[in-house]
Each structure stands twice: as C-alpha cells, then as structure tokens.
Amino acid sequence: MPPVFPGTVFTPSVDDGFIEDGVQVSLWDDDLPAISRLNPELLAAMRAAEARAADDGIRLGVTSGWRSAAYQQWLLDDRIASVGEETARAYVATPEQSRHVSGDAIDIGPVDAQYWLISYGSEFGICQTYGNEPWHFELATTPGSECPPMRTDANG
Ligand SMILES: [Zn+2]
Incomplete structure (x- = not known):
C-alpha cells in the first residue's frame, strides 16, 4: 500500500480492491485484486457454490471482495460523513476488524443470488x-453443517 501523507486525498483504485457501485464482477476475474487476494479457501468454496447455483439458473456476482486497509478506512469515513458514526459503524467495520481486509469476506448480488447462497x-x-x-x-461452518448464529451487525 502506498504511504498516505497528511492532506493527501485518497481515492480507491482497482489495486485497493475497488469495484464501482452497481458493478458485479466474476469469481474468475483473477486479474482483479478484489478476487485474487481473497482467502483461497473462500474463493474455492464460492466457485464450487457458483457451479451448483448455475444448475439452478443463478449467477453469483461479486460486488466486493478483498479490500485494502486504506480503502476500508475510506469507506468508513465516507459513511460516517453521510449518515453519522453510529449508523456507519453498524455497516462498515474498521480496517482492523474488517473481514474484507483480511480476505475472508465477499459481498454477492443480485438478490436472487443472495437468497440462493443463504439457502x-x-x-x-x-x-x-x-x-x-x-x-x-x-466461510463460517464445516461444509454440510449448519451456519452459526448471525451477529446483529458489523458492530456486534
Ligand atoms: Zn461485506
């Protein structure tokens, strides 16, 4: 990650894992750090799930994957600026806590793909x-086992 100097305006780039709002990329877009820097076990599990989902006519699109710490901080700062700290923290983790920064989380769309993955x-x-x-x-359970209880939000 390049150093961020005081007063420098940070703009997330593809190298930070940035994917534009409204864009969904493929689980096979290995040239994107958002995909290639995911935990390999998570990526392999998602690709296996995608193959099964395709049998049901469902496409799993990736709206966010791995993120740099600077990008995560930028997301948090941006959300705090628009909705205030309490609401922002319910949806956006700090860089230290974020499972996206560690490569252990992935955001999926559209809604039918979310329903499929939840099921x-x-x-x-x-x-x-x-x-x-x-x-x-x-990745939160042994394949074939029940998922653990969900946390309320990113703050809990
Ligand atoms: Zn997420």
Whole structure:
C-alpha cells in the first residue's frame, strides 16, 4: 500500500480492491485484486457454490471482495460523513476488524443470488454472518453443517 501523507486525498483504485457501485464482477476475474487476494479457501468454496447455483439458473456476482486497509478506512469515513458514526459503524467495520481486509469476506448480488447462497451456502461452508447484511458471506461452518448464529451487525 502506498504511504498516505497528511492532506493527501485518497481515492480507491482497482489495486485497493475497488469495484464501482452497481458493478458485479466474476469469481474468475483473477486479474482483479478484489478476487485474487481473497482467502483461497473462500474463493474455492464460492466457485464450487457458483457451479451448483448455475444448475439452478443463478449467477453469483461479486460486488466486493478483498479490500485494502486504506480503502476500508475510506469507506468508513465516507459513511460516517453521510449518515453519522453510529449508523456507519453498524455497516462498515474498521480496517482492523474488517473481514474484507483480511480476505475472508465477499459481498454477492443480485438478490436472487443472495437468497440462493443463504439457502444453500452452508453445503460449501459459506454463511451469511451479519443479520443486517444479506449480501455478505464468509466461510463460517464445516461444509454440510449448519451456519452459526448471525451477529446483529458489523458492530456486534
Ligand atoms: Zn461485506
């Protein structure tokens, strides 16, 4: 990560894992750090789930994957500026806490893909982990076992 100097305006780039709002990329877009820097076990599980989802006519699109710490901080600062600290922290973790920064979380769309993963993801060890984020998934159980209880939000 390049040094961020005081007064420098940070703008997230593809190298930070940035994916534009409204864009969904493929689990096979290995040239994107958002995909290639994910935990390999999570990526393999997601690709296996995608193959099964395709049998049901569902496409799993990636709206966010790995993020640099600077990008995560930028997301948090941006959200605090628009909705205030309390609401922002319910949805955006700090860089130290974020499972996206460690490569252990992935955000999926569209809605039918989210429903599919919530229903069948546990067969691959994939679980929704925050009650208020139906798009956010992590490896959280042994494949074929139940998912653990969800945390209320990114702050809990
Ligand atoms: Zn997420």
